[in-house]
Amino acid sequence: xxxxxxxxxxxxxxxxxxxxxxxxxxxxxxxxxxxxxxxxxxxxxxxxxxxxxxxxxxxxxxxxxxxxxxxxxxxxxxxxxxxxxxxxxxxxxxxxxxxxxxxxxxxxxxxxxxxxxxxxxxxxxxxxxxxxxxxxxxxxxxxxxxxxxxxxxxxxxxxxxxxxxxxxxxxxxxxxxxxxxxxxxxxxxxxxxxxxxxxxxxxxxxxxxxxxxxxxxxxxxxxxxxxxxxxxxxxxxxxxxxxxxxxxxxxxxxxxxxxxxxxxxxxxxxxxxxxxxxxxxxxxxxxxxxxxxxxxxxxxxxxxxxxxxxxxxxxxxxxxxxxxxxxxxxxxxxxxxxxxxxxxxxxxxxxxxxxxxxxxxxxxxxxxxxxxxxxxxxxxxxxxxxxxx
Amino acid sequence: xxxxxxxxxxxxxxxxxxxxxxxxxxxxxxxxxxxxxxxxxxxxxxxxxxxxxxxxxxxxxxxxxxxxxxxxxxxxxxxxxxxxxxxxxxxxxxxxxxxxxxxxxxxxxxxxxxxxxxxxxxxxxxxxxxxxxxx
Numbered sequence: 001x002x003x004x005x006x007x008x009x010x011x012x013x014x015x016x017x018x019x020x021x022x023x024x025x026x027x028x029x030x031x032x033x034x035x036x037x038x039x040x041x042x043x044x045x046x047x048x049x050x051x052x053x054x055x056x057x058x059x060x061x062x063x064x065x066x067x068x069x070x071x072x073x074x075x076x077x078x079x080x081x082x083x084x085x086x087x088x089x090x091x092x093x094x095x096x097x098x099x100x101x102x103x104x105x106x107x108x109x110x111x112x113x114x115x116x117x118x119x120x121x122x123x124x125x126x127x128x129x130x131x132x133x134x135x136x137x138x139x140x141x142x143x144x145x146x147x148x149x150x151x152x153x154x155x156x157x158x159x160x161x162x163x164x165x166x167x168x169x170x171x172x173x174x175x176x177x178x179x180x181x182x183x184x185x186x187x188x189x190x191x192x193x194x195x196x197x198x199x200x201x202x203x204x205x206x207x208x209x210x211x212x213x214x215x216x217x218x219x220x221x222x223x224x225x226x227x228x229x230x231x232x233x234x235x236x237x238x239x240x241x242x243x244x245x246x247x248x249x250x251x252x253x254x255x256x257x258x259x260x261x262x263x264x265x266x267x268x269x270x271x272x273x274x275x276x277x278x279x280x281x282x283x284x285x286x287x288x289x290x291x292x293x294x295x296x297x298x299x300x301x302x303x304x305x306x307x308x309x310x311x312x313x314x315x316x317x318x319x320x321x322x323x324x325x326x327x328x329x330x331x332x333x334x335x336x337x338x339x340x341x342x343x344x345x346x347x348x349x350x351x352x353x354x355x356x357x358x359x360x361x362x363x364x365x366x367x368x369x370x371x372x373x374x375x376x377x378x379x380x381x382x383x384x385x386x387x388x389x
Numbered sequence: 390x391x392x393x394x395x396x397x398x399x400x401x402x403x404x405x406x407x408x409x410x411x412x413x414x415x416x417x418x419x420x421x422x423x424x425x426x427x428x429x430x431x432x433x434x435x436x437x438x439x440x441x442x443x444x445x446x447x448x449x450x451x452x453x454x455x456x457x458x459x460x461x462x463x464x465x466x467x468x469x470x471x472x473x474x475x476x477x478x479x480x481x482x483x484x485x486x487x488x489x490x491x492x493x494x495x496x497x498x499x500x501x502x503x504x505x506x507x508x509x510x511x512x513x514x515x516x517x518x519x520x521x522x523x524x
Contacts, residue, residue, distance in 0.1 A: 147461070201471075203457045257454060
């Protein structure tokens with residue numbers, strides 16, 4: 001089943017990602033959303049509603065009820081604004097909610113964005129906040145951290161398939177290389193496999209350079225119908241699938257520890273809706289919150305057989321000039337991971353690719369792109385598929 | 390479902406925690422299909438029955454399915470860094486996440502572990518397994 005109305009993204013905007021100092025979520029969101037409005041050629045009176053993905057302005061900025069602050073600061077006056085929270089998939093869910101609101105005919109033009117201002121807190125406090133994205137009762141209470149959950153999956157993957165630390169490190173090396181040409185990325189510094197392997201251990205077997213950083217930033221897109229897109233100057237890209245699935249919160253409740261059943265479920269739904277197979281996808285942005293997450297994602301999305309993701313990464317198959325370019329933007333790992341903004345920032349990168357505006361990181365002949373956004377340790381999964389017009 | 394049963398559905402997480410404080414592992418069993426859950430669940434994942442009975446999980450031994458050594462942790466566990474957490478599969482089949490006690494050099498997937506609750510900690514944080522010396 002396709003969407004009841006065909007949907008397009010007609011404008012994109014992003015702030016710089018990084019440790020941005022004394023700036024607030026409302027300012028970051030406004031910058032990203034205003035850029036998206038200019039890019040789309042829409043004005044204030046065209047916007048019907050705002051959706052914002054945000055994990056925790058509550059913990060990070062002592063600000064709940066973030067949603068109305070954003071249209072207020074954007075001078076959008078009394079239009080509806082809704083915050084979506086699904087841990088690191090908050091952004092993907094913001095886009096999905098926006099799509100549903102427009103595809104259903106409820107609205108015609110909306111902003112789907114995401115924002116997070118994380119660096120106000122010291123690292124242990126951020127670690128504590130992110131651990132709340134695992135099962136607080138049965139995981140965080142016995143010392144599980146967020147890197148810890150992925151470390152346990154990494155160890156299981158290594159044990160079952162022979163995946164090595166070098167293969168994981170290769171994902172980080174690629175991410176940093178790709179981020180060199182992304183002016184908005186947090187890091188502009190190449191790393192080597194040795195540097196990754198010699199960086200401090202965070203949650204064994206994951207080193208510091210296997211982990212995405214703590215980041216401030218915002219991203220936004222303008223969503224409308226394909227029909228309505230003709231009224232604006234923005235360069236449209238069609239959204240041909242939107243899918244979401246849940247899974248158990250606690251890892252111990254799943255029969256499989258070496259991958260995400262929820263990724264496979266959501267991918268299958270998305271491919272069916274788009275009427276494509278994994279082979280049709282030209283470029284992807286997957287949720288590499290940790291290097292092992294990228295390896296598992298490219299397997300569970302159906303691009304490589306289980307156990308082959310690490311080999312493919314080490315051999316350069318997922319490089320920009322490889323057979324299947326993965327995370328040409330630098331990914332969460334090197335572009336940065338402002339939690340609520342991440343899902344939208346992946347979409348910004350894919351839209352750039354399909355418009356042919358990705359500069360030095362442009363993937364040749366990219367016509368179909370896919371984004372995969374994971375909430376927590378796979379409790380939420382959101383996948384979107386995009387098509388060049 | 391009668392009113393009493395609906396009320397019972399909301400008492401499972403507290404009963405689990407109270408169990409650990411008494412030194413017991415409390416799970417639930419579906420009296421319809423026999424499935425056993427740890428931590429306890431009010432509705433059977435398999436047959437969707439609400440005929441669930443709380444019970445003590447008597448299996449105290451199991452094996453390590455996976456683990457990690459946490460080097461950067463939240464403030465409340467800073468005093469024990471680096472520490473080990475893992476997923477244990479009990480011999481009776483249930484899986485649970487817990488602190489793991491033992492020499493780091495002896496850790497490996499498949500290693501035998503036994504229940505060793507930590508009386509110094511509160512609530513669900515008491516759950517701990519110890520590596521069994523296999524000689």
